[in-house]
Amino acid sequence: MKKPYVKPSVTTRPLAKAKPHTPDASGLEDSRLVIADRLKALREQKNMSQGDIEKRTGLRRCYISRVENGHTVPAIETLEKMARALEVPIYALFYDGEKPPAALPKPKTTTAGWAVRSRCADAWQVP
Numbered sequence: 001m002k003k004p005y006v007k008p009s010v011t012t013r014p015l016a017k018a019k020p021h022t023p024d025a026s027g028l029e030d031s032r033l034v035i036a037d038r039l040k041a042l043r044e045q046k047n048m049s050q051g052d053i054e055k056r057t058g059l060r061r062c063y064i065s066r067v068e069n070g071h072t073v074p075a076i077e078t079l080e081k082m083a084r085a086l087e088v089p090i091y092a093l094f095y096d097g098e099k100p101p102a103a104l105p106k107p108k109t110t111t112a113g114w115a116v117r118s119r120c121a122d123a124w125q126v127p
Helices: 028-045 050-057 061-068 076-086
Strands: none
Touching (some): 028 061, 050 061, 050 076
16 A cells, blocks of 8 residues: 655754855955956946946846956956956956056976976976
């Protein structure tokens, strides 16, 4: 004889409390906020709304808002779209100045073309 179907009882558990946000030591928090602040400042400087950026990029306005408020980090392709929509070079999203920043020196490479990183310090050295 078959057992009748018994609906399992629904148990509820308390919702997990949101953890307070703590910036990490890697500095990503700072770079995320710099990009967010620069995007918003450039957009306002050009008297554009988030809706205007939405039309030019195809990105949703709510996503643009999340980027500008530092809640999400856009991919480089997304930053390129936003720079094109704002009609600025992409470096303008990271750097506040008229000319692009000076390039960092390239790490030294071995004859095989590989760069070697020193164990002590952040310097690149040839073995």
